[in-house]
Each structure stands twice: as structure tokens, then as C-alpha cells.
Amino acid sequence: MSDAVLEVTDIRKQYGETVALNGVSLTVQRGEVFGLLGPNGAGKTTLLSIAAGLTRADSGSVKLFGEPFTRDTRSLRHLVGIGTQDLSIYPDLTARENLRFFGKLYGKGGKTLESRVDEMLGAVGLTDRANDRAGTFSGGMKRRLNLAVAVVHAPKLLILDEPTTGVDPQSRNHIFEQVKALSAAGLTVIYTSHYMEEVQTLCKRIAVIDNGTLRACDTLPNLLKRLDTTVRVTVSGAGADFSQRLQAIPGVKQSRPTPPSPLPEGKGEQAREPTVLETTFADNSFSPFPLGRGGGGVGSPTTFEIVVEDIGPVLARVASECVASGADLTAVTTTEPTLERVFLNLTGRGLRD
Numbered sequence: 001m002s003d004a005v006l007e008v009t010d011i012r013k014q015y016g017e018t019v020a021l022n023g024v025s026l027t028v029q030r031g032e033v034f035g036l037l038g039p040n041g042a043g044k045t046t047l048l049s050i051a052a053g054l055t056r057a058d059s060g061s062v063k064l065f066g067e068p069f070t071r072d073t074r075s076l077r078h079l080v081g082i083g084t085q086d087l088s089i090y091p092d093l094t095a096r097e098n099l100r101f102f103g104k105l106y107g108k109g110g111k112t113l114e115s116r117v118d119e120m121l122g123a124v125g126l127t128d129r130a131n132d133r134a135g136t137f138s139g140g141m142k143r144r145l146n147l148a149v150a151v152v153h154a155p156k157l158l159i160l161d162e163p164t165t166g167v168d169p170q171s172r173n174h175i176f177e178q179v180k181a182l183s184a185a186g187l188t189v190i191y192t193s194h195y196m197e198e199v200q201t202l203c204k205r206i207a208v209i210d211n212g213t214l215r216a217c218d219t220l221p222n223l224l225k226r227l228d229t230t231v232r233v234t235v236s237g238a239g240a241d242f243s244q245r246l247q248a249i250p251g252v253k254q255s256r257p258t259p260p261s262p263l264p265e266g267k268g269e270q271a272r273e274p275t276v277l278e279t280t281f282a283d284n285s286f287s288p289f290p291l292g293r294g295g296g297g298v299g300s301p302t303t304f305e306i307v308v309e310d311i312g313p314v315l316a317r318v319a320s321e322c323v324a325s326g327a328d329l330t331a332v333t334t335t336e337p338t339l340e341r342v343f344l345n346l347t348g349r350g351l352r353d
């Protein structure tokens, strides 16, 4: 049996002139927490809504647990739970009534539903407020209840569209921990958020969409490998040709005297955006490159920026070049690749609203 819980193939969706999805295909595997990232208006909610059977695609197909799934498919609906970006809960119902309502909507009832409702209230920390109207809740409590109603019918696939937006750190952490617990219990989760650290921590694989198109879909380590590393090398007493010497080191893709920040911007997957490992040693006495201390050392320090794919083999050569050119190596600064930089590399820095 296939391990694919959700397979979307070549999904297209247009709202008037706006192309929300322009042929998106992806597969979510059983048991994984799958991250979906994209700037505002990228098409995430539209995709999730089609995947959950709430919106009809113009073309393309959705399979849920290997079965064709559309807005008209009733039999598979109970397998999916969706925590919508705009809250689904009813403000005039109490927390308990909301949970009962959504449970019944999916065909649950009786003692099983009542005990599930109690379980969910406890899981999201709302037992004490069970009989209060949801409209009286704080933003964090509403978000927690929104999560509970998404899973009250015990779905097999949980889709969460920005579940922690607009909540305080306590509620955010609570929701985050609940998602981890649900995942540990075997639920497959699709998680979309603008908080990169949430996605980086939770998700096994991550898709990035932009302008209705899938830009990348891979594991976090593989996404991070797309980035080059930029190393800032500060030396005193460097000769005029020092940048060229650095450029000549095997593995150095680019070298130049200190450019203005920010780092050069890559475009799409063709360009690998430089990133940096923050490891600065400003004090020469702690320099890990004692061999790099040449006899020169005169003049004010100059910083060069080099772009490398793999920092390891290059650093020793940088130190050797300092010795050879009689310069003092005074600092090396690098920066860790992050999901945020991968995201910006894939989607650009232009504002989207």
C-alpha cells in the first residue's frame, strides 16, 4: 500500500484574473509533518482548501489515501481535519458546544463524542472554560479551540493553516506542543506558518510556493544545502592583490573587499544565495589561525567577503594566504544557513501586499 496520504497533481485555480495556483503537484507521506511556506498571497490557503475538499480546483486531481477526492466526495471527509486560518468556531456557542457541533458534523455522537470532547478540552487547556461562550475568549484561547474542533472527530490528516497567528507566546507554545503530540500519536499534519522557526523545528519536509507555483519541496537539510556560505575575513596589512589571492583559492566562488550589507541576493534556484556561521574572533590572541599571522600587520584592517560552497577546506587556505602575503588575520565571521534565507532566496525580497 502506498504511504501517500495526500497527492495533489497539477492543481490549477484562478479567481477572475488572479491565478492562485498554477499547476502545483506534491505528495504528503503518512505520519510526516509537512510544512507549507509561501509569502502572502502565494496560494497556500487555496491549496489547503482544495486539499481539504472545501474548494473546487479548476483542474488537476487530489487523492486522499489513494482515493480520488473532490469537493463532492463525502466518504473521505471524516479523514481530514482542517484548522482554518480564519477561525471556524462559533462565538455564540460555548467551547463544549463548539466541539459537540463539529463532532456531530462528522458523524460522531453519544458517549464516544462526549469523552472525546472532554479529552480535547483538556488537551487545549480549556476544561475550566468549557461552558463559556467562545466569543468571550482571548485570541489564544480561540486559536486553541480552533485546533480542538479540527481534530475532535479523530481525522487521519490534519491541515493547519497558520495555527499560531496572532497569539501570545504561551498559547503559541501550547498549540505547538499539541501539534507535536498529535504527530507523535501518528497523525499526518500539513502545517503552514510564517514563523520559520516553527516550520524548521516541526516539519520533516517543506514545500515553498510562490505566485501559485511550487518553488521547492525537500527535507530541511537538503533545502539548506542550496545555500552557499559567505565568510567575512578581516586582515591587517593585506596587499592590494589580497582579494585576487582569496579568489584564487580552490572552492572560493567569489571574493571582494567588504561590500555594503545586505549580502547579494540570489534569484530562484539558479543562484545559490550566500549565507554565513557566526564565529568571530576579534582578538588575535585567540585566533585559531596562528599561522595566518604574518610579519606585516600594518595599516587598518580590511574585511573581504568570500563566497564558498563548503567552508571547511577553504579556511586553512585563507590562513596560508595570510602568511604568504604577510598579513595578520584578525577575524573570520560566518553565518549559518537558515530556512528563512532559503525562503528569501526562493521567493525574493519584494513586498507582497
Ligand SMILES: Nc1ncnc2c1ncn2[C@@H]1O[C@H](COP(=O)(O)OP(=O)(O)OP(=O)(O)O)[C@@H](O)[C@H]1O
Binding pocket: 015, 018, 019, 020, 038, 039, 040, 041, 042, 043, 044, 045, 046, 047, 085
Ligand atoms: N475567494 C477569492 N476570491 C478572489 N481572490 C482570491 C480568493 N481567495 C484567494 N484569492 C487570491 O488568490 C491568491 C492566493 O491567495 P491565498 O489566500 O491562497 O494565499 P496565501 O498564500 O494563503 O496567502 P496568506 O499568507 O496571505 O494567507 C491571492 O492573490 C488572493 O488574493
